[in-house]
Every structure is written in structure tokens, then in C-alpha cells.
Amino acid sequence: MSETHAPMDLWTENADDFRVSQRNISLGEVTVYPLECNPLTFRRTPKLIRKSDPEAYHLSLVKRGTGVVAMGGESRVHGAFDYHTSDTSRPFEISSVREPFELIGVEIPKALLPMPPRIAGQVIGGRISSRDGMGGLLATFLDQVTSSSHTYQPSDGPRLSGVLADLVASLFAGVLDADRSLPPETHRRALTLRIKAFIRSNADDPQLDVPAIAAAHHISVSYLHRLFQREGGGVTAAGFLQRQRLSRARRDLADPLCQGLPVQVIGARRGFSHASAFSRAFREAYGMPPAAFRRQCLGLR
Known part of the structure; x- marks a missing residue:
């Protein structure tokens, strides 16, 4: 030293x-x-x-x-x-x-x-x-x-x-x-980081949506969209929220300890209000329905 x-x-x-x-x-x-x-x-x-x-x-x-x-x-x-x-x-x-x-x-x-x-x-x-x-x-x-x-x-x-x-x-x-x-750019980045942390902490709440996220941070929906646009990568606030929910649901589906939970229950636990919306979003993200993904991960027939 x-x-x-x-x-x-x-x-x-x-x-x-x-x-x-x-x-x-x-x-x-x-x-x-x-x-x-x-x-x-x-x-x-x-x-x-x-x-x-x-x-x-x-x-x-x-x-x-x-x-x-x-x-x-x-x-x-x-x-x-x-x-x-x-x-x-x-x-x-x-x-x-x-x-x-x-x-x-x-x-x-x-x-x-x-x-x-x-x-x-x-x-x-x-x-x-x-x-x-x-x-x-x-x-x-x-x-x-x-x-x-x-x-x-x-x-x-x-x-x-x-x-x-x-x-x-x-x-x-x-x-x-x-x-x-x-500097203003540091303000914006810090606010974006706080918003992302808030989304991660509350993603399982089915009532959480873009207007609720904006309201929780005392900003307009349009300004929330601009913050995510500045981040680049093409990820919107709604997309970031859905990604959090899907990744957690995917982890639950691959977990043997959650094997007894129906697919729709896992979707609901992770913030999806409707089973059909969960299944459609999961298929678009991972190329297969959630039930098929679970069977593949757990070796089920």
C-alpha cells in the first residue's frame, strides 16, 4: 500500500x-x-x-x-x-x-x-x-x-x-x-436509474403501468418516454417493465420448486392480469409458450 x-x-x-x-x-x-x-x-x-x-x-x-x-x-x-x-x-x-x-x-x-x-x-x-x-x-x-x-x-x-x-x-x-x-444530463440519467430501480421493485404489481410509473416520479408520461429514448437501445418504459415481468416468470417456470403452480398463476404472480396476454408476450419473447418452456426445462412430458 x-x-x-x-x-x-x-x-x-x-x-x-x-x-x-x-x-x-x-x-x-x-x-x-x-x-x-x-x-x-x-x-x-x-x-x-x-x-x-x-x-x-x-x-x-x-x-x-x-x-x-x-x-x-x-x-x-x-x-x-x-x-x-x-x-x-x-x-x-x-x-x-x-x-x-x-x-x-x-x-x-x-x-x-x-x-x-x-x-x-x-x-x-x-x-x-x-x-x-x-x-x-x-x-x-x-x-x-x-x-x-x-x-x-x-x-x-x-x-x-x-x-x-x-x-x-x-x-x-x-x-x-x-x-x-x-449538469442536466446527470440529472436525467440519475432520474432514469431511479425509475428503473422503482420498476424492478414493483414489477409484480399488476396495477403498475406507464402512467403509474410517471405519477410515482412526478413527471409526465411524455417526459418518461423521452428519458428512455435518451438511453438508446430502443427499450421503452413499457418494454422495460414487461422485460422484468417476463424474466421473473421465466425463472419461475424453470424452477422445480414452482412446478406445482399452474402457468397462469405464475403469470399473475409476475404482474400479468390475463393469462392470454402472458402467454402471447412469453411466446414473442422466447419463441415458445410458457407451458412448453416449462416442459423443456424440467424434462416433463
Whole structure:
């Protein structure tokens, strides 16, 4: 750690039997790093800053354990489901307390964050919750990236780093109530991500449709359509909703534990109000009726 591009001193009481596990997931210019370790103290001193400074922010989602961040004469305690933040240009000390520590870290260049440094810097060192709002959305994104990193192609890195930068900027802006400091495109992307997360969470509700999605986010149906058009790929809001329902129904049909459920019941559980609509949509998406798909997956006659 003392020889990296952002060198730090480390200290631990467990030096004779120290255990650590870390992966570095490169997303273009952004790095995501799941980390588990015994209690440990990280120190970035003025001397180390002079040695090398990549001009980056560090943001860590605490999954397990308790940490104390000391910066600028203040100390704050961070527990599970909190974020702690630091700046490679400012001295800090981060200590995990007593029990092993688990986190998902992010290193993001300041130049990549679509937010003025004078604004973003006001967030650094503070305690931020990941339980709801943009904090919850960012936590879901980080969990997905770390658990499925093997499924991404190298070409996905720059796109994922752009999404991550927008999420971090939106989180910071929410903390400061400084949304006006964000570029309009970042606003739109953050809103689209929130809408998609809302659809995923509520797709099983048969009452959920395009007008209900727009109303839940206090926007017009036409603006909702424009948001999805900007995403590219030809996927509409209605199409995204149906894709969520179909993929879940498909998973249920292939699950032996759901074998006793009639096909129409599975369709209804996944938000389809009519059995005929479910069967037609499934056939169009997967090339066969749901009953035939189930027989094929489960080896039934």
C-alpha cells in the first residue's frame, strides 16, 4: 500500500496473523474494490500526499464492522450500511474497530465526477446512509457490479464508470441539497436509474403501468418516454417493465420448486392480469409458450 499511486501507511494489532481479501474491478478510469480484512488502520499523511496524489475521491460502502474516520480535526463513526468518504489530497486516518471489516470501495478521479470540486469536497468525511434514496440505489449498483463482474465485457467498463460517476454525484448533491450544481444530463440519467430501480421493485404489481410509473416520479408520461429514448437501445418504459415481468416468470417456470403452480398463476404472480396476454408476450419473447418452456426445462412430458 505504501507504493501504490495513492500510498498509505497501514497498522494493525493482528500483524502476526493478518487476513485480507481484496479484488480490484477496473471500470475504465474508476476502480471498485470489495475488501474484507482484520481490524486495520489506514493513514494518508501530508508526506505521502506529496509523494503521489492521483486527485481522486474514495467512497466506501460499509458492509460489516465499524470504522472511525478522522479528517480535518473531526472524527466520525461509520457502521454497516453507511458510506465513508475521503480525498487523496487531504490527510486522513480510517480505523476499523475490533471486529473484521467488510466494504465495497470506489476510487473515482475528481475530474470524472460531474460536479465542481468545491461542491463535492464539502461532502468528504461526512457520514452518509445507504439505506434509502440515492444511497440505496448506489448500494444496489455496487452490489450488482461486485457480484456479477465476471459477466461484463471490457467494453462495458467506460459505460459503467459513467453510470457510477453520475450516481456518486447525485448522492453528493442530495447530501448537500445542491442539485443545481449537477449538469442536466446527470440529472436525467440519475432520474432514469431511479425509475428503473422503482420498476424492478414493483414489477409484480399488476396495477403498475406507464402512467403509474410517471405519477410515482412526478413527471409526465411524455417526459418518461423521452428519458428512455435518451438511453438508446430502443427499450421503452413499457418494454422495460414487461422485460422484468417476463424474466421473473421465466425463472419461475424453470424452477422445480414452482412446478406445482399452474402457468397462469405464475403469470399473475409476475404482474400479468390475463393469462392470454402472458402467454402471447412469453411466446414473442422466447419463441415458445410458457407451458412448453416449462416442459423443456424440467424434462416433463
